[in-house]
Amino acid sequence: MGTVETIHAAVARLGPGPLTEAGLVEHIHPLFARVLERNARTNEIYLANHSLGRPLDASADDVQEAMDLWYTDMDRAWDAWLCEREAYRDRIARLIxxxxxxxVVPKTSAAQGLRAVLNALPARVPHVVTTRGEFDSIDFVLKAYAHRGRARVDWVPCDPDARFDAERIxxxxxxxIDLVxxxxxxxxxxxxxxNIDRIIARAREVNARVLVDAYHAAGVLPESMDALGCDAMIGGNYKYTRGMAGACWLALGDRMLTPGGVPAVDCPAPVDTGWxxxxxPFAYHRTELPEYAPGGDGWLEATPPILTYYQSRAGLELTLALGVDRLRDYALRQLAFLREQLHERRVSTRLINPEPADHANYLLIPVDDGHHACKRLRDAGVNADARPSPAGSPWFVRLCPDILTTEQEMADAAERIAGVLSPARTEHS
Ligand SMILES: Cc1ncc(COP(=O)(O)O)c(C=O)c1O
Structure with missing residues (x-):
């Protein structure tokens, strides 16, 4: 049986209905024998799944399959490789x-997707609205563009409690404004x-386009890009979809697509391009003006990085087969359990809002020094990370269980965390 069939058979054995720990342990954990063996060997509790997801055993076999095609089929391997690219685009399209x-256009980073959109806009110096809470890669690209006079950027700050408000944006x-x-x-x-829909509606009124960074949303929240109606979305697979680094994507809304041929100067058209x-591409026919393929194919670039489609296959298939709605429901139950375990041990967590649906799949513990806290946690056998608050301070330790994390592990982690992080500041929730 191939990867896809193996995964679907395992998920079918789980049956319908909400995910349970017992079902996951019996039917899904065996797909992760290699990484679970590491747990036993290291005694580490892995709670950094929001940072780097854990791979299925099949991922290594999938990459091997791409390599084997090269050895056995040489240039005829392109047929299978390009089929896998299409399968990748299809999986991402279903995911979002x-x-x-x-x-859906494969990219090797989210920043690459952002640059493709910035460079495709008709305005020579696009005027951008963004927030002070974007990930460092996005933040840095925008600062680099602004510094070279290639973009004007208006930054929206967070509130004193580190929240971003759709109304303010x-x-x-x-x-x-050209791009939000x-x-x-x-x-x-x-x-x-x-209320992101209100941002998109306002952007429409002034003919601005909206790019949504969905890195922490795709595979986490059951959502539809079609329904959201944004013009572009960027994301990648090394976190929740267990697809390793380099397997990223840019998805485009209808307003970014053209019927093909030579684009009109006032339409978005990618200049981050290639044959x-x-x-x-294989007709080797040249025209004086650039004639693009229609739709999203016109956003493809040059010779593609084939391995990324294979390395992300198993993780994406598992996510799709389990269903993002079931995964989200399970994640919220896990977060409630972990929060309770921490509170019982007098470790305060930050809840953005009493509504659990108002935050993604990780819990935060505010600390003064994130680097120091993470080192101490690692020494105690808890793998987590920390990021500074967009309000300046404090730092937030981020804790993210996943379908491989058991309640026993969460209770043990809470015990270890309580031994390391002193009862803190924080809005106790
Ligand atoms: C919100 C968000 N966007 C983007 C990225 C990654 O950006 P890039 O692929 O450009 O490195 C991350 C990585 O953690 C992220 O959290």
Whole structure:
């Protein structure tokens, strides 16, 4: 049986209905024998799943399959490799609810997707609205563009409690704005941006486009890009979808797509391009003006990085087969359990809002020095990370269980954390 069949058979044995620890341990954990063996060997409790997800055993076999094709088929391997690229686009389209599979363009980083959109806009110096809470890669790209005079950027700060407010972002969207860039989930705090639809509606009024960073949302929240109606979305697979680094994507809304051919100057058209964006790359036909393939295919670039489609296959298939809605429901139950375990041991957590649905899949513990706290946690056998608050201080230790994390592990982790992090500051929740 191949990877896809093995995964689907395992998920079928789970049956329908909410995920349970017993079912996952029996039917899904065996797909992760290699990484679970590491748990036993290291005695480490892994709670950094929001940072780097844990791979299925099949991922290594999938990469091997791509390599084997090269050895056995040489240049004929391209047929299978390009089929896998299409399968990758299809998996991402299903993951994010984009009905047009070709509107998904493989990228090797989220920043690459952002740059492709910035460079494709008709404005020579696009005027951008964004927040002070975007991930460092996005933040840095925008600062680099602004520094070289290639973009004007208006930054929306967070509130004193480190929350970003859709209304405040909305107010920054004035006539003349070309692009709005917002996270669906803010990486440092896990805040899920409510009322994002109001931002998109306001952007429409002034003919601005909206790019949503869905890195902490895709595979976490059951959502549909079609329904959201944004113009672009960026994300990647090394976290929740267990696809390792380099397997990222840019998804485009209908307003970013053209019927193909030579684009009109006032339409978005990618200049981060290459011969795979031509309608028939293998015809070797040249025209004086750039004639693009229609739709999302016109956003493809040059010779693609084949291995990324294979390395992410198993993780994406598992996520899709389990269902993002069931995964989200299970994650919320796990977070409630972990929070309770921590509170019982007098460790305070930050809850952005009493509504659990207002945050993504990790819990936060505020600390003064994130580096120091994480080192102490690691020494105690808890693998977590920390990020500074967008308000300046404190830092937040981020804790993210996943379907491999048992309640016993969460209770043990809470015990270890309580031994390391003194009862803190914080809005106790
Ligand atoms: C919100 C968000 N965006 C983007 C990224 C990754 O960006 P890039 O692929 O450009 O390194 C991350 C990584 O943690 C992230 O949390």
């Amino acid at each position: 609810g984009r009905s047009d599979r070709t509107a 909305r107010q920054a969207i004035k006539p003349g 860039i917002v996270s669906r989930v803010f990486f440092a705090t896990g805040q899920l941006l409510q 795979f964006a031509k309608a028939e």
